């Protein structure tokens with residue numbers, strides 16, 4: 001097994017901090033890089049991330065930092081947990097310091113907005129073919145992970161040794177990592193469930209009932225499977241933690257920012273105010289547009305995604321979207 005040295009986590013939001021805590025609880029030296037120097041200083045002074053996870057104290061082996069360049073030679077494992085809109089920018093920052101000793105894993109859930117690329121394609125474009133890549137995804141609210149409540153995720157990579165290494169690195173009595181070789185499936189599951197969560201938030205906000213919610217989750221899963229397999233993902237992946245698992249979590253619990261965002265829209269809040277009300281990243285907004293474009297490009301039918309995108313781009317109202325979905329021609333379920 002590859003031996004871990006210090007670990008460097010990029011992104012001091014709720015999820016980056018929670019994953020840094022998981023690793024620090026395993027007694028590895030962990031550095032949590034944040035973009036905002038004031039926030040990093042406050043985290044170091046208070047020994048917690050009061051902004052996102054106020055109840056999770058930092059152990060001594062977890063340090064918040066703004067300077068990563070001097071740490072890079074001492075680090076093998078880099079974990080990126082910034083929102084998808086900052087993914088390429090983060091790669092470009094670290095690129096001058098990346099060597100063949102490094103391995104990159106990310107826990108960002110999304111696609112690149114400007115290009116529609118999956119994040120492994122962005123990583124390969126920026127860092128080349130020589131470093132192992134992996135993605136961590138699954139049903140995992142940051143606050144529950146920070147509170148050490150039992151959580152299981154999937155780590156997908158094409159490199160078997162790296163998969164074993166990462167699963168061991170994250171393995172903890174309350175955190176379990178399963179391995180997969182399906183990077184495409186795991187990324188599509190993680191990105192598109194956010195769009196379906198917006199749809200269920202809207203439906204629940206409009207008081208459409210539990211039957212509607214279950215229908216959206218199930219038909220949403222069909223859409224994810226259709227797109228994911230068209231892009232080369234494996235059908236079984238979508239029945240696992242990074243597919244169905246995360247879809248159910250995000251669509252049914254109000255800890256989900258995407259679900260809450262949809263709920264606020266249904267209360268009549270406009271898009272900008274709903275995002276402000278959530279106060280954290282809502283990945284499904286960009287994902288709706290990119291997923292709709294990908295579906296068109298690959299001739300995949302994704303009516304829920306299409307109508308969420310229409311709502312978010314002002315092409316129809318919430319009620320028009322609901323009516324249009326219900327008015328679709330009867331057809332076989334599969």
Ligand SMILES: NC(=O)C1=CN([C@@H]2O[C@H](COP(=O)(O)OP(=O)(O)OC[C@H]3O[C@@H](n4cnc5c(N)ncnc54)[C@H](O)[C@@H]3O)[C@@H](O)[C@H]2O)C=CC1
Pocket residue numbers: 011012013014015016035036052081082083084085086087089090107108109110140141142143279280281283
């Ligand atoms: N919070 C959660 O429970 C989970 C989040 N995720 C994913 O993790 C990613 C990060 O989300 P959260 O930490 O929850 O977001 P957050 O909203 O809690 O925090 C976002 C953080 O990213 C920083 N940031 C924004 N733009 C940046 C950039 N260009 N470069 C570097 N840092 C930047 C912000 O300063 C902030 O600290 C998202 O893709 C999300 O879908 C995945 C699983 C669970």
Ligand SMILES: O=C(CO)COP(=O)(O)O
Pocket residue numbers: 109138139140141142194197246249250255256257258259281282283
């Ligand atoms: O991905 C998540 C849990 O697995 C978090 O979902 P939200 O971004 O909707 O809060």
